[in-house]
Amino acid sequence: MQDFSNITTYGCVVAGVGPAGMGFLFNALKNGQLPELAQRGLLIVDAGGTPAGGRLGAGRLGEYRITANSVGDVFLDCLRDPALAEFFAPLEGDSRLEGIRAQAFSAPALDEVGALLEAASALVLDYITTLSGAELWCGTSLDALQRVDDCNILTLSHMPGHDSRPLRVRTRNLVLNLGGHQSPEYLMDSLSRQSLSLSSRARVYSGDELLRMPEGLLRSLLLPRLRRGGRICVIGGSHSAFSMLDVLATALGNTRVTEITLLHRSPIRLFFENAEEAQAAGYTFDPERDVCPISGRINRSGGLRYRALAIGQEVLATGRLEDCAMNVRLIQTGPGPTQRLLEASEALADSPIVIQCNGYQPILPRMTDAEHQPLTLSEVKGGLDSDANGNPRDLHGRLLTGLYLFGLGAGLAVDPTLGSEAAFDGRIYGVWQFHHHASLHALNAIMERTAEPDTVLAMQPRSEDAVSKADEDATGGDLSSALSALSGTLRPAMI
Numbered sequence: 381m382q383d384f385s386n387i388t389t390y391g392c393v394v395a396g397v398g399p400a401g402m403g404f405l406f407n408a409l410k411n412g413q414l415p416e417l418a419q420r421g422l423l424i425v426d427a428g429g430t431p432a433g434g435r436l437g438a439g440r441l442g443e444y445r446i447t448a449n450s451v452g453d454v455f456l457d458c459l460r461d462p463a464l465a466e467f468f469a470p471l472e473g474d475s476r477l478e479g480i481r482a483q484a485f486s487a488p489a490l491d492e493v494g495a496l497l498e499a500a501s502a503l504v505l506d507y508i509t510t511l512s513g514a515e516l517w518c519g520t521s522l523d524a525l526q527r528v529d530d531c532n533i534l535t536l537s538h539m540p541g542h543d544s545r546p547l548r549v550r551t552r553n554l555v556l557n558l559g560g561h562q563s564p565e566y567l568m569d570s571l572s573r574q575s576l577s578l579s580s581r582a583r584v585y586s587g588d589e590l591l592r593m594p595e596g597l598l599r600s601l602l603l604p605r606l607r608r609g610g611r612i613c614v615i616g617g618s619h620s621a622f623s624m625l626d627v628l629a630t631a632l633g634n635t636r637v638t639e640i641t642l643l644h645r646s647p648i649r650l651f652f653e654n655a656e657e658a659q660a661a662g663y664t665f666d667p668e669r670d671v672c673p674i675s676g677r678i679n680r681s682g683g684l685r686y687r688a689l690a691i692g693q694e695v696l697a698t699g700r701l702e703d704c705a706m707n708v709r710l711i712q713t714g715p716g717p718t719q720r721l722l723e724a725s726e727a728l729a730d731s732p733i734v735i736q737c738n739g740y741q742p743i744l745p746r747m748t749d750a751e752h753q754p755l756t757l758s759e760v761k762g763g764l765d766s767d768a769n770g771n772p773r774d775l776h777g778r779l780l781t782g783l784y785l786f787g788l789g790a791g792l793a794v795d796p797t798l799g800s801e802a803a804f805d806g807r808i809y810g811v812w813q814f815h816h817h818a819s820l821h822a823l824n825a826i827m828e829r830t831a832e833p834d835t836v837l838a839m840q841p842r843s844e845d846a847v848s849k850a851d852e853d854a855t856g857g858d859l860s861s862a863l864s865a866l867s868g869t870l871r872p873a874m875i
């Protein structure tokens with residue numbers, strides 16, 4: 381049996397200070413549980429940021445050049461709790477807050493949302509780092525995770541300029557939300573299951589990356605690949621896919637590109653506040669499967685909203701985006717006439733550019749079990765197979781308690797008590813969810829677990845001597861001076 385008595389122990393580690401990780405910390409603050417969480421040992425790590433203060437709290441949200449799929453008031457609601465009022469008082473009159481308030485009932489640009497979340501997160505993190513027992517390490521990556529029973533053994537590394545030797549820490553509660561990525565292999569597997577494949581000259585581009593590019597860079601990247609002809613094919617049918625159509629049509633209008641093809645597996649679904657609104661728009665829906673039984677909204681979870689909705693309506697009605705003089709060809713590859721698959725196959729064969737907009741997979745550290753064998757998490761449509769707390773399952777169906785993932789690429793299943801349409805079988809993401817129900821379940825579970833006796837190893841005091849001894853054993857050197865520096869210099873000036 382492995383001996384963990386020489387490894388620094390924390391009651392909870394939060395890895396990733398983006399919208400999901402900050403949602404967890406906001407919930408702990410709103411519920412008055414942060415001091416207790418800190419008292420039991422709270423370590424917050426993020427690969428971004430700098431010792432003098434960095435951009436934490438929004439992840440890459442502020443880099444996207446598209447509008448949100450929620451109105452501004454949804455994001456304001458993340459800051460509205462009375463328990464947060466004193467922390468966010470310094471934001472009153474700030475242009476980042478007032479800008480979102482000015483468009484409270486329309487969809488703001490994501491870069492504006494990102495700026496507000498960073499400003500609010502800075503204030504919360506500034507408070508957290510004053511709590512005894514809480515530490516914030518910026519520029520720190522989580523490289524490896526070993527699961528031993530229901531505990532997490534973490535290997536961390538620091539950005540250049542700090543001690544580069546790995547640190548090992550242990551926690552019974554790891555909130556792990558490092559963001560999401562788009563894997564070409566995932567796309568290829570998805571196409572293969574539909575008996576579809578790419579041409580030999582096709583290059584797959586991540587829609588996530590393209591949606592963050594300026595128009596000029598987008599043109600210089602894509603147009604040279606079309607010199608010998610061919611088409612651009614976007615794969616996906618959700619908000620990001622239609623946002624991609626919007627971005628491409630704007631950037632490539634008045635060039636030799638006159639048509640974009642969109643392959644989507646399921647029917648394109650549109651969001652409406654109620655049945656009357658959908659009927660007025662001429663939209664046909666299934667009253668049993670497309671209507672949320674709690675809110676009465678049409679395609680509440682899976683429908684296109686706001687700018688993406690406008691693009692979807694125009695394309696469905698006319699097959700064209702008139703303002704950009706761009707034709708859009710829609711091909712559904714899901715169940716239906718075999719002619720659809722033939723059309724899709726022909727389109728892919730003629731596509732040197734394929735843009736992936738069919739979802740995300742979570743960014744994860746290298747994961748192993750107690751015997752150092754690779755550990756793989758089970759996936760379902762749209763994310764990870766997990767319970768309401770965000771505890772994932774492995775490939776054998778075993779629930780990994782003490783590990784919590786609910787951010788981009790992971791998501792959570794629909795909660796029937798909150799409502800959704802029966803037709804939606806994906807996972808729920810979103811800033812509002814991260815700051816409310818998704819992270820609240822994880823918080824409640826963590827507070828219960830930190831109150832339990834640790835049967836594998838009693839909590840070790842995290843004094844400088846204890847930390848020094850732990851890492852001397854783990855790395856063969858005395859890291860006390862480096863760790864002392866970390867605890868003092870890795871806390872940003874603003875945060």
